[in-house]
Amino acid sequence: MTSSSSSAPAGSAPSLDPRADIVELTAAIVDIESVSGNEKALADAVEQALRTHARHLTVLRDGDTVIARTDLGREERVVLAGHLDTVPVADNLPSSRRVREGREELVGRGSCDMKGGVAMLLAVAVEATEPARDLTFLFYDHEEVAAADNSLTRIARTHPEHLRGDFAILGEPTSAGVEGGCKGTMKLEVTAHGTAAHSARDWVGDNAIHHLAPVLQRLDAYEARRAVIDGLEYRECLNAVAIGGGIAGNVIPDRASLTLNYRFAPDTSPAQAEAHVRELLEGCDVDIVVTDSAAGALPGLDTPAAREFLAALGDGVGVAAKQGWTDVARFAELGTPAVNFGPGDPLLAHTDDEHVPFEDLRAALDGLRRWLEPSAR
């Protein structure tokens, strides 16, 4: 990691003006193509913009991740993070603008997921020179690929201090509403064993597929918990996502397996989640192995920072639980409660028609601005 005293690769990067109109800024960021693995030009531009326009921040570079922070000795610290990369381009660059049903939209890869959020964060990073809380901005790479390649995985290991705070905001698209925390997720492989035999003489065999009967029965009858945390409802889900077995049409199979996916509320640890599944399937003649798990994230809406954030957004803003797993869980893992907040409809992410309404960009920026610099209201 190079400190702010290192020289930036000025001149080589397309330039960004963080003080431009938020639509202009978003379009400029969208037009710097940054499919996962190709984030360098955009990271350079972001770094250069921060070094030029945000002299109140300490700017650090770690690979293609740019970190910018204040160290004003405030009582609370807020982390604001956004990924720079996108999924592959679908003939939707450079960006374009259109009006549809009376609504102005910016169209192009990354406009929704999540360069509108990156623009929002870059704008406030430059503006908020006297924030009430210390701030850490994280512009990171490799989010749209395997978790192991995500730069937050590396930074959580090498510099966890940059992910720590009293509250975190991830600029993922939420249509400028707040989606708090996220559920955890666990995969389990459930295997039944039997004895192979000719299907005309099943009494000398033992059908492994039939052993899955009580497992499916309990899943079918399962009533998932709804956990309300900080006023947000996390609906748990426990499902068979795959099932398989069979050797040949005339053979009693000696093995059958089922893959479970358990999405559990963020007040539950992976160990508790595993114990819950094992208890549910107690007495079933099967082996159970956890093959993958990731804890959820608490929304932390009862922290002072979060309460003021919600107040700044106003009553009209939707607040809901995030049901799917996102990078907010990485913050939670380091003890930082987190929410998702950004412009754009999350259902448009990764689609060929990816776009963001101008009004989302403005609403999200205004909300964040009101919170970080109350004097600007």
Add this chain to the structure above:
Amino acid sequence: MTSSSSSAPAGSAPSLDPRADIVELTAAIVDIESVSGNEKALADAVEQALRTHARHLTVLRDGDTVIARTDLGREERVVLAGHLDTVPVADNLPSSRRVREGREELVGRGSCDMKGGVAMLLAVAVEATEPARDLTFLFYDHEEVAAADNSLTRIARTHPEHLRGDFAILGEPTSAGVEGGCKGTMKLEVTAHGTAAHSARDWVGDNAIHHLAPVLQRLDAYEARRAVIDGLEYRECLNAVAIGGGIAGNVIPDRASLTLNYRFAPDTSPAQAEAHVRELLEGCDVDIVVTDSAAGALPGLDTPAAREFLAALGDGVGVAAKQGWTDVARFAELGTPAVNFGPGDPLLAHTDDEHVPFEDLRAALDGLRRWLEPSAR
């Protein structure tokens, strides 16, 4: 089909002496390699032997199938059938002889399945010049491959009269015991439908795998019928032989399927078998489609021909139901009750160590001989 007046391809075929010792005859037949599709040389040899040594029979040729019959106007007709082909050779030709645990054995591909049976049939075809019942001998090809290629499929369509009789014996290996009739078999595809959704939001979806729960539960609890027919017990079997479903680890699957194999007693028709499965699964939210079915075969042990056959074999001979489907069902389909009866352990069929004990060959031949020509006792 050529009649007996046609000239046989004499000279071109290895010659067989049906009056030789049964072990010699079996070895000679084994040594004429006849993997499915390559039966011509053996069919030629069998045809030539019958034309030369069994002038009391009308000999017909249909492809590589040889048919030989009496037409003496007897009250009953018995069909005696054996397939000429084998599964591929496993470095076990030509045949060899050995003594193991004091028992003499002939070793080689086809010795058990079912050239010992072919030798037995060829021997009695030549010997039984004054049978009490009219006889039809069928030496047929392509049994060890797809049912559609089996020459009995063709002959049942083009010349069903050669499969018709009051009783039939198929020379499949039964260790010289009697295995009567066979069960029917049916495959059914059971499909559950649902609605795909993200596995973190299952309430907007409908898990198709979970819909299979009551199906598996009923299969697991199913108590199969044991039907006793002519004193033989046919144990029915109803099993899931395959199960499958799943789109991705984070998706609620909208489709799951299960393949059922039902082996039903020969007193039950395929239509009755299908109705039984549909009744069992009544109320389950699944589609059921029959993808394959074949009726079983009644043993017909109450026919005069069969009763005398069992009497000729004597009390010491094992009599059991055939649980697996065999070509006896083709005879049953044309109204001919049938049993399996031949030398060799059926569990050795298709194995690399395929062999037949000398004593099996002699016992089977003697039994058949006593029945067909009571005067020879």
